[in-house]
Amino acid sequence: MLMRSDILTEADGEAVAVDNPEGAGACLFVCEHASRRMPERADNLGLDADALVSHIAWDPGALDVAKRLSALLDGTLVHQCFSRLVYDCNRPPESLAAMPEKSEIHDIPGNHDLSPAERYARTAAIYVPFHDRISTILAERRTLGRKTVVVTVHSFTPVYMGRQRDVEIGILHDVDSRLADCMLAASAGGAYRVARNEPYGPQDGVTHSLRLHALPHGHLNVMIEVRNDLIRDEGGQRVVADYLAGLLRSSMEMLSSEAS
Template structure:
């Protein structure tokens, strides 16, 4: 469903897949990995500061996801264009998939989009990205492999003027198995600043990827939110990549222990 009227062939695919043959049961997803805007859309009417800010992408999330992929030998599916063009953690019918305003920023290039405009963006970005995730998951399930879905995000420390002091959010929708196990692992490790469904929860519409790919298949799933000032540079990205990898492995071990006792 590649749409060359939005993305020129020279700009590449809507998504990338790293470590396709990864041996881990974990399938990593990074929906907001990039702040890139297709050339056909110019700059969406935004200045450089806005395009580099948290409204355009999850700062540091892609690097942490890549470190997790390398550390765990896990496949990673990443979006290659800005969530301002299409937020791939939202379904096509959601207004937030094409935000006219993001926090305090108005996005002129998203104002008054027609149905055809929205369909063009969904066809170019949303559908190829989620089809790629479907392919990775279904191929592994068909091969009889254990599969766990983990999505990697970051959040801004100041939102609408309010300070957010938490460091790591472990989010879930109806399936809380892996989140519970990871939160228990965080408590046992005495990690501060780790909270359930922080700074968002299912009621905020942020669990679309978990629902579409995790809940629909009955596989353990979790969404991770790391405060972006902690991972804006390489040292923090490395530190949090190692920390989150440890939590994931401890959480998976706890999940298996819980299932064995059930």
């Protein structure tokens, strides 16, 4: 059941993908939970088919929304290529949630009793290339004097542990709330129930990518969570992405005018 230290084969391909690398827009979109795909040697972590298509394995609809946002705002998009159950790229290596033994009600047999070598191998094969790619893109943009806004895109379940979630879109931030504040103000009275740091917040460890890439360099940043029943099909993904693009565009314009 346990994965070997050489966890990815040549057939698995790259651990990270980049869309629209030459995008001229300010936004760098990041989708850490884009895929439910398992490496060949993972043996599906001992999970059945129902678990592997559920929210525990990925963020349904998030990549499609991120791709549309990338197109609408001409932004580069970085997304991972394997299930977050193998390695959650929005968690640091020292976090137990990076390779969880349990997710919601599901036990993850293939994540039990991992050796240090196996944990290191997953980190080196999946986490490091993903975040190295983001760091490289950001460094190149800074060298060129390009302003960058870091936007991570996620989805969440309508019901969690038996509890209904009424919020439809979460606007999350860590210590830098500049962009989130503007987006929340712009969303007031709009089409969706939008809330700050819901259904998760920095206290849950979900702002790792923002802390790693945006905060140290002062980049405007935000994490977006969309309830996944709203983006289960192409129509819903299009409507939500169009709405979010409008929020981002107006908020960035507002912050730019204030800074000038």
